[in-house]
Amino acid sequence: MNEEIIKQVTEYVYKNYKLYKDKQLIIKELDNCFHICRHKDESPLILGKKIINN
Numbered sequence: 001m002n003e004e005i006i007k008q009v010t011e012y013v014y015k016n017y018k019l020y021k022d023k024q025l026i027i028k029e030l031d032n033c034f035h036i037c038r039h040k041d042e043s044p045l046i047l048g049k050k051i052i053n054n
Contacts, residue, residue: 001029008052009034017045 009027013020013036020038028035028044034051035044 001027005029005052009036009047012051013045020045
């Protein structure tokens, strides 16, 4: 996953999810979605890949 995708996903999450605002995010890219967590033991926020602009 490149830096531009990480930046776009981070900006989207900070803008739309107040609990994640200004937190360090763990972002994992899967085939059709992203899993976003604030720490390793948390259940992920699952977002479709349509959130990024290619």
